[in-house]
Amino acid sequence: MNTDQLHNYLNSDNSDHEKRSALIHYLKNQISSLPQLDDERTKIAYEIAGLMSTKYVLSLEDNDAIERIFSLAGELEIPNATNEQHWTVMVQLIQQL
Secondary structure, eight states, rough: OOOHHHHHHHSSOOHHHHOOOOOHHHHHHHTTTTTTTTHHHHHHHHHHHHHGHHHHHHHHOOTTTHHHHHHHHHHTSTTTOOOOHHHHHHHHHHOOO
């Protein structure tokens, strides 16, 4: 599922469990071959952060593990703001899902 398809899916009437599973699969897929180039990483962060506007993500509790991932993606989507420590934390959080 690409980012646009997932965006639509997270706004659908499917169950929250199904949406969470699809989102976790997407996030893990995004980091499976995380590029070393900052431009490509920025694009990945931008795509992840773009999902914050979906109904499902907006409905997540503040203490949900996925919320922290979106917060980091929001910081990392800014060009030339790449912080290796933030990438490391975000990847670790995704791996723990």
